[in-house]
Amino acid sequence: LETSSGASCEFAQLAGAVDADGLRTQIDELATFSDTPAPSVTRILYTENDISARTYIKDSMKSAGLTVREDAIGNIFGRWQGTEETSVVGTGSHVDAIPYAGKYDGVVGVLGAIEAIRALRKVGFTPRRSLEVIMFTSEEPTRFGFGCLGSRAMAGSRNIYEILEGAMDKDNISFTEAARTAGYLKEGEDLKSVAVTNETYSGFVELHIEQGPTLENEGKGIAIGIITAIAAPASLKVDFKGDGGHAGAVLMPFRNDAGLAAAELAVAVEQHVLASGSIETVGTTGVMQIHPGAVNSIPREAHLEIDVRDIDEDRRDMVVEKIHQSAKDISNRRNVELQSFDVVNQDPPAQSGATIVEAATSASAELGFKSKHMISRAYHDSLFMSRITPTGMIFIPCHKGYSHRPDEYSSMEDIVRGVQSGGDVRALEDVR
Amino acid sequence: LETSSGASCEFAQLAGAVDADGLRTQIDELATFSDTPAPSVTRILYTENDISARTYIKDSMKSAGLTVREDAIGNIFGRWQGTEETSVVGTGSHVDAIPYAGKYDGVVGVLGAIEAIRALRKVGFTPRRSLEVIMFTSEEPTRFGFGCLGSRAMAGSRNIYEILEGAMDKDNISFTEAARTAGYLKEGEDLKSVAVTNETYSGFVELHIEQGPTLENEGKGIAIGIITAIAAPASLKVDFKGDGGHAGAVLMPFRNDAGLAAAELAVAVEQHVLASGSIETVGTTGVMQIHPGAVNSIPREAHLEIDVRDIDEDRRDMVVEKIHQSAKDISNRRNVELQSFDVVNQDPPAQSGATIVEAATSASAELGFKSKHMISRAYHDSLFMSRITPTGMIFIPCHKGYSHRPDEYSSMEDIVRGVQSGGDVRALEDVR
Numbered sequence A, B: 001l002e003t004s005s006g007a008s009c010e011f012a013q014l015a016g017a018v019d020a021d022g023l024r025t026q027i028d029e030l031a032t033f034s035d036t037p038a039p040s041v042t043r044i045l046y047t048e049n050d051i052s053a054r055t056y057i058k059d060s061m062k063s064a065g066l067t068v069r070e071d072a073i074g075n076i077f078g079r080w081q082g083t084e085e086t087s088v089v090g091t092g093s094h095v096d097a098i099p100y101a102g103k104y105d106g107v108v109g110v111l112g113a114i115e116a117i118r119a120l121r122k123v124g125f126t127p128r129r130s131l132e133v134i135m136f137t138s139e140e141p142t143r144f145g146f147g148c149l150g151s152r153a154m155a156g157s158r159n160i161y162e163i164l165e166g167a168m169d170k171d172n173i174s175f176t177e178a179a180r181t182a183g184y185l186k187e188g189e190d191l192k193s194v195a196v197t198n199e200t201y202s203g204f205v206e207l208h209i210e211q212g213p214t215l216e217n218e219g220k221g222i223a224i225g226i227i228t229a230i231a232a233p234a235s236l237k238v239d240f241k242g243d244g245g246h247a248g249a250v251l252m253p254f255r256n257d258a259g260l261a262a263a264e265l266a267v268a269v270e271q272h273v274l275a276s277g278s279i280e281t282v283g284t285t286g287v288m289q290i291h292p293g294a295v296n297s298i299p300r301e302a303h304l305e306i307d308v309r310d311i312d313e314d315r316r317d318m319v320v321e322k323i324h325q326s327a328k329d330i331s332n333r334r335n336v337e338l339q340s341f342d343v344v345n346q347d348p349p350a351q352s353g354a355t356i357v358e359a360a361t362s363a364s365a366e367l368g369f370k371s372k373h374m375i376s377r378a379y380h381d382s383l384f385m386s387r388i389t390p391t392g393m394i395f396i397p398c399h400k401g402y403s404h405r406p407d408e409y410s411s412m413e414d415i416v417r418g419v420q421s422g423g424d425v426r427a428l429e430d431v432r
């Protein structure tokens, strides 16, 4: 690859240049920045461990010869300057982790991209377009209740700046205060400065573990999933309020138990999802908190967070509407106040850029890997990048489809195959 | 009341001697020792605020001229020595408070008893039998999952010592370590030393807010409830475990959602209780925790704590058995592991001592208060004291029956009436 023409004869060279041991070491080292003990990883936006992980990523980018820059929300950019001043090829993912998650989700797409750059350097590739590795801020929704903060802000997603300015975490720390603590959003800085134009990137690709069992179930044949669309996620926050009281003293007819309202709604979420008629509809009550939470106290307040996804936006929105109706019915029947039913986000699904899908498909074929076109039901920063540039994703198998768990696992062989495929997509920068 | 004969002609004297303002001040001061902001009160066993409250109680006892003593578990005894060496008349309650509770539950029975002693002194009463005010350790189950630790240990309740030695709180702090931190259960001290014999007390009476609306609903006529029996409580801890996973990536048929198992069981608890056929059966799922608790993560673990009470032990045990059966059915149907189903306690109901009921009834009548014989569905230290001595309880009205809530409220008029009635029961020590 002495030119930027991406000639197929040099694919084997790139394959040999990826340092699997070095990448494994970095994945393991990054996993040590965690609020919970190994093997679990918990890394929440703007906390001490998140800041340490950011420093680690910036150091890794610098050691790969990239020029590092951060924006006001904390997206980190490592750029390999191309020979021509033109739009940039982007790649990357996130390194934040929900409570008790694993070490591969997101991380593979950031450290893998940096390693791909190292490999491209080793084989003597000189980029014409600049290549940029992006570590997005808070892909996970843990701290402020909705995810992809960094990529949403880059894409200038409607209302995102106003929402962030008003956002509070569970300890009543505002988004602005949290960002400042971590060294971002400094006095005089404006969140709107994070937005980029549709001309900034010529394309974006994200390498990610599948987080489902499809590729693994294909057997040894298929190593690479090429994403043609990302399912449409919606997330809801629901609060019920009753009167509470002593678990011994208040007779059943006089109760309005917020915990039971929550329990019924969680069961109703599953029923409405199953009634959609499509295997592609999924719904989850991932958060269910009751207050005061004592064995001898009738629950007075309940807070639920619900996630509904589908590749079909209308079908998903119908499920959301049914959940809302159930919440109202339960509230009436149980005389429990439905204090709030907030649709936190309800994003449309994304189609991958055709050029990226084609490039990834042919790169995998050149490398001798079998690939499969598939849909991502998980949420990714690519969903928002697709609004401003042709975007695609490369999936690699993950053990039993386990993700968001401490035993999340992808083999180094699969990770390296993914890095090679991704690296080649970027090398094919002239294709577009 | 110059002698200990409790002649009815001096009741009016005692009534005038109760210092309502002083008692109100003490109730308000004690409420400031709280882990949560006013008006809520949270005071958990052996924490800093619990220790501060204990110091406050000991100081109050001393200022009332009582001789203060503590046992190995932290029960506090304030004794007014009688003229004869004989068994002791006990009275008291607790001052610990569940999260976000109010300031009257338990407190009225401790500070009220000390005020009754002050009043008895003022009117020149000289006790023949010693009078002892008891502040029991951890009536509430918050920290170690079951309540009435102090009274259970005094009554030598089966297995209590072994259970406490093995008990751990949610932060994995052992009971022994927690007790030592608070200055109890010192090196060489044995929990068994807390037990008292059946000869120690000649009787026990506990003044308490009703925690239900019955007395208030009677209108202005009835000021005093006299408890003839305490309902039988059982408490359960249940743990479900599934596989968890990513809320977007795992399709519905491949899930085993521990949170939905928990939600279904909470709903089943209510169904089984309602099916008991008696208004006296109550059941509450007061704790429902799911792990990891993120909106985009399928719940992998769920922990429930369930309280079931009835005045009929067999009927209550039948409900517990049905809940166990539902837990097994849900586990099988959802392929979610039922990791544990523990019956933490399942105590028999208690009958009040006939002599105490009679004394309280006539004392109320002498004071000009109308009283009502009733049953306590709430759990009290009296349940365990009744195993070692004739025991009774005096209830006073509480606003709307609210308890275990920040807006728990009893008027000073009702509290003073309760203190007078209780004081007179103790003055009637010769009746037995």
Ligand SMILES: [Mn+2]
Pocket: A105, A140, A404
């Ligand atoms: Mn994730």
Ligand SMILES: [Mn+2]
Pocket: A094, A105, A106, A139, A208, A380
């Ligand atoms: Mn991810």
Ligand SMILES: [Mn+2]
Pocket: B105, B140, B404
């Ligand atoms: Mn209580």
Ligand SMILES: [Mn+2]
Pocket: B094, B105, B106, B139, B208, B380
């Ligand atoms: Mn109480």
